[in-house]
Amino acid sequence: xxxxxxxxxxxxxxxxxxxxxxxxxxxxxxxxxxxxxxxxxxxxxxxxxxxxxxxxxxxxxxxxxxxxxxxxxxxxxxxxxxxxxxxxxxxxxxxxxxxxxxxxxxxxxxxxxxxxxxxxxxxxxxxxxxxxxxxxxxxxxxxxxxxxxxxxxxxxxxxxxxxxxxxxxxxxxxxxxxxxxxxxxxxxxxxxxxxxxxxxxxxxxxxxxxxxxxxxxxxxxx
Amino acid sequence: xxxxxxxxxxxxxxxxxxxxxxxxxxxxxxxxxxxxxxxxxxxxxxxxxxxxxxxxxxxxxxxxxxxxxxxxxxxxxxxxxxxxxxxxxxxxxxxxxxxxxxxxxxxxxxxxxxxxxxxxxxxxxxxxxxxxxxxxxxxxxxxxxxxxxxxxxxxxxxxxxxxxxxxxxxxxxxxxxxxxxxxxxxxxxxxxxxxxxxxxxxxxxxxxx
Numbered sequence: 001x002x003x004x005x006x007x008x009x010x011x012x013x014x015x016x017x018x019x020x021x022x023x024x025x026x027x028x029x030x031x032x033x034x035x036x037x038x039x040x041x042x043x044x045x046x047x048x049x050x051x052x053x054x055x056x057x058x059x060x061x062x063x064x065x066x067x068x069x070x071x072x073x074x075x076x077x078x079x080x081x082x083x084x085x086x087x088x089x090x091x092x093x094x095x096x097x098x099x100x101x102x103x104x105x106x107x108x109x110x111x112x113x114x115x116x117x118x119x120x121x122x123x124x125x126x127x128x129x130x131x132x133x134x135x136x137x138x139x140x141x142x143x144x145x146x147x148x149x150x151x152x153x154x155x156x157x158x159x160x161x162x163x164x165x166x167x168x169x170x171x172x173x174x175x176x177x178x179x180x181x182x183x184x185x186x187x188x189x190x191x192x193x194x195x196x197x198x199x200x201x202x203x204x205x206x207x208x209x210x211x212x213x214x215x216x217x218x219x220x221x222x
Numbered sequence: 223x224x225x226x227x228x229x230x231x232x233x234x235x236x237x238x239x240x241x242x243x244x245x246x247x248x249x250x251x252x253x254x255x256x257x258x259x260x261x262x263x264x265x266x267x268x269x270x271x272x273x274x275x276x277x278x279x280x281x282x283x284x285x286x287x288x289x290x291x292x293x294x295x296x297x298x299x300x301x302x303x304x305x306x307x308x309x310x311x312x313x314x315x316x317x318x319x320x321x322x323x324x325x326x327x328x329x330x331x332x333x334x335x336x337x338x339x340x341x342x343x344x345x346x347x348x349x350x351x352x353x354x355x356x357x358x359x360x361x362x363x364x365x366x367x368x369x370x371x372x373x374x375x376x377x378x379x380x381x382x383x384x385x386x387x388x389x390x391x392x393x394x395x396x397x398x399x400x401x402x403x404x405x406x407x408x409x410x411x412x413x414x415x416x417x418x419x420x421x422x423x424x425x426x427x428x429x430x431x
Contacts, residue, residue, distance in 0.1 A: 078304055083324070087323045
């Protein structure tokens with residue numbers, strides 16, 4: 001069971017390594033979108049400081065959306081997905097592997113680069129780690145929820161747009177709490193409560209999303 | 223071992239086949255024949271549990287495959303139309319991944335040996351995108367050499383894109399597997415010449431539905 005999990009993660013990382021452009025596109029998109037705001041809004045430090053959490057979080061949502069549609073579609077097209085459905089390991093386990101790999105490729109780079117981008121917004125240094133931590137807990141939730149949408153829209157024509165319509169509303173609670181974490185910390189209050197809620201999202205998504213993704217894949221493959 | 227009871231398959235509004243029943247024992251080969259669109263692939267997908275039949279059920283050692291799930295999948299190999307080969311991975315990596323997903327522990331040496339048997343020793347380290355159609359097919363078929371212990375092979379058009387020598391080798395491989403007491407289901411347009419085995423043929427296009 002764990003061998004299959006390791007195998008799927010290693011395979012997806014190897015694939016990403018051999019076509020780096022896919023990974024870099026999502027990351028560059030994130031960097032550019034975030035950088036456009038200070039350029040467009042001018043140098044009003046207070047305004048920038050206020051919008052920073054929202055802008056960075058929204059850009060992270062959109063950037064992680066970019067790579068979602070490819071999550072299962074390539075495996076679907078070349079027949080690998082059929083083999084995954086017929087695997088001797090539970091499908092939920094394989095799906096966890098796919099999601100972990102997706103997060104490592106599309107989520108973790110955003111988390112790591114976000115403190116640097118936040119400097120453009122003159123975010124206070126003490127808030128940088130709050131931002132990074134909130135993204136670290138929040139982006140796996142985005143990958144988990146997004147994978148449900150990706151599995152449901154698999155094989156549909158124009159699935160990409162439908163995927164956004166399906167997934168973005170589900171991202172809203174994560175966005176509110178995630179961006180709220182930094183807001184409340186910048187007001188000098190403890191962000192612990194927000195982090196707890198964000199972690200609760202992660203736990204619930206990690207438990208239930210794989211089941212939903214597996215069920216959706218079985219339906220899509222028929 | 224493998225038992226199909228009153229299978230009916232509907233795709234869109236069309237009934238492809240109905241009331242299809244058969245039983246396959248150990249050491250038997252089922253060849254599914256039929257014209258294009260007669261439901262050969264659908265039947266195979268139903269047999270391995272990827273598709274649910276409109277009616278009827280498939281049983282493996284007496285248990286419905288829908289409830290056996292992983293227990294059943296652990297014992298079968300299904301090779302479909304699409305080769306499940308990733309362009310960016312080498313032939314050997316593709317083979318190891320395919321086997322690991324299926325739950326067969328395979329080392330690098332075993333994978334290389336299997337590829338060697340299919341005449342792919344020279345291309346084992348090449349990325350799959352430079353391989354020809356026939357070579358890609360061989361890479362996915364090489365999994366069969368490592369799946370000798372599995373009692374049921376379900377093969378969809380295993381001979382397409384292969385040259386004469388590879389077709390002969392595939393037929394020997396299937397004959398040997400059946401001689402070991404396993405069961406094989408395959409579809410093919412050619413008359414398969416598989417020596418000394420009990421072969422049952424179902425012609426889907428000849429059935430009145």
